[in-house]
Amino acid sequence: MTLTIATWNINSVRLRLDQVTRLLREQAPDVLCLQEIKCMEAHFPGAAFADLGYRHIAIAGQKGYHGVATLSRHPFSSVERGPFCRNGDARHIAVGFASGGLAGITLHNFYVPAGGDEPDPEQNEKFAHKLDFLGELRDWSAALIASGNRSSIMAGDLNIAPLETDVWSHKQLLRVVSHTPIEVDGLNRVQAAGHWTDAVRRIIAPEEKLYSWWSYRAADWAAADRGRRLDHIWTGPDLAGRIKDAAVVREARGWERPSDHAPVILRLSAP
DNA sequence: ATGGCTTACAAAGTAAGA
Numbered sequence: 001m002t003l004t005i006a007t008w009n010i011n012s013v014r015l016r017l018d019q020v021t022r023l024l025r026e027q028a029p030d031v032l033c034l035q036e037i038k039c040m041e042a043h044f045p046g047a048a049f050a051d052l053g054y055r056h057i058a059i060a061g062q063k064g065y066h067g068v069a070t071l072s073r074h075p076f077s078s079v080e081r082g083p084f085c086r087n088g089d090a091r092h093i094a095v096g097f098a099s100g101g102l103a104g105i106t107l108h109n110f111y112v113p114a115g116g117d118e119p120d121p122e123q124n125e126k127f128a129h130k131l132d133f134l135g136e137l138r139d140w141s142a143a144l145i146a147s148g149n150r151s152s153i154m155a156g157d158l159n160i161a162p163l164e165t166d167v168w169s170h171k172q173l174l175r176v177v178s179h180t181p182i183e184v185d186g187l188n189r190v191q192a193a194g195h196w197t198d199a200v201r202r203i204i205a206p207e208e209k210l211y212s213w214w215s216y217r218a219a220d221w222a223a224a225d226r227g228r229r230l231d232h233i234w235t236g237p238d239l240a241g242r243i244k245d246a247a248v249v250r251e252a253r254g255w256e257r258p259s260d261h262a263p264v265i266l267r268l269s270a271p
Numbered sequence: 272a273t274g275g276c277t278t279a280c281a282a283a284g285t286a287a288g289a
Contacts, residue, residue: 011288012278036288038279064279065287114289126287159289168273176273178289215289216276226273230289260277260288 001270002244003101004029007109007155007231008252009213009261013037013069017045019255023263024052027249030073030102031095032263033109035157037067044069060090068093068109068156074100084136085113087129101270105239106149110156112137115177127177130159134186141194150238154196157261158232160187163201165209166229178228196234199266203246212248213261222254233266242268 006029010016013034024032032054037044041061049057054071058079061067067090077098084092091111097103113133116126144152162184164170173179191198204210211227218224235243245267253262 015278036278114287116287117289172273176289213289215273216278217272217274219275228289 001101003268003270004265005031005033005107005153005155005233005268006263006265007033007035007157007233008263009035009111009157009231009259011036011038011259011261014039014043014045016257016259017048019252019258021048021052022255023249023252024049024054024071027263027265029265031107032071033107033155034069034071035067035109035111036065037061037069038064039067058093058095060093062090066090066111068111070095070107070109072097074102078106082108082140084110084140085129085133089113091133101268103271104151106152108152108154108156110137110154110158112157112159114159115183117177119175119177119180119182130177131182131186134183134190137190138186138193141190141196144236145193145195150195150236152236153239154194154234155232155264155266157230158187159230160184161228161230162187162198163206163229165206166211168209168211168226168228173228178230191234194234195237197237197240197243199233199235199240199243200246200248200264202240202243210248211262212264214253216260231261231264233264235266235268239268242271244269
């Protein structure tokens with residue numbers, strides 16, 4: 001028996017309802033974390049997911065932009081929106097589980113700020129906000145470990161591609177927001193503070209190119225293959241031994257009217 | 272030549288994504 005956790009920046013959940021239900025049917029994850037749902041809670045198309053067995057839905061919605069939601073086959077024992085981000089944006093929701101193979105696990109669904117174009121916090125308020133958010137994540141991760149919590153999962157669109165093999169060209173992206181050294185350093189500090197394991201890279205070797213996002217602007221995204229790995233699933237120290245499999249569902253980027261992100265999937269063995 | 276596109280919105284052009 002395995003547990004499957006998936007994350008997907010859907011770029012409007014209402015526009016891509018059919019793609020979400022397709023993923024749920026084809027991959028049958030236990031839990032799916034969505035980012036950029038781009039709607040308020042009241043407009044979230046939850047009934048379509050409940051019909052497929054995902055009856056437990058936690059939403060942090062926002063009108064027009066951002067917003068995250070977590071869909072689950074298993075009941076939640078807790079739902080919390082974090083105090084992240086000074087702008088009051090909907091970028092985090094946490095759910096706890098009390099039963100089944102997920103018992104004792106808290107799953108955090110994050111949408112880290114994109115950061116705008118100019119990678120200079122003095123000139124670009126969005127980039128400053130992104131770096132501040134990483135600082136918050138680092139402090140929060142350290143507090144989690146200090147409190148004795150070792151069974152959490154962090155999933156979502158972290159909007160940073162940390163490894164050289166996480167981008168199509170390390171050299172050409174060094175000054176492009178999402179792969180600048182200051183962002184990668186910030187993300188590495190988050191990882192170290194929380195003793196997080198980059199679960200996907202435990203399965204797919206760090207030497208291998210791996211992406212989860214491809215621009216809409218490419219004439220042929222698959223042929224150009226100029227991608228970045230922006231979407232991640234990290235596991236806490238007590239879960240690292242349960243990592244069994246991981247994958248990017250690359251084909252979803254080629255579905256009709258796709259999101260520019262592909263889903264990322266992690267399989268854990270039962271405890 | 273990573274922005275050439277895509278999205279939301281008290282709708283024609285803005286803002287945002289990354």
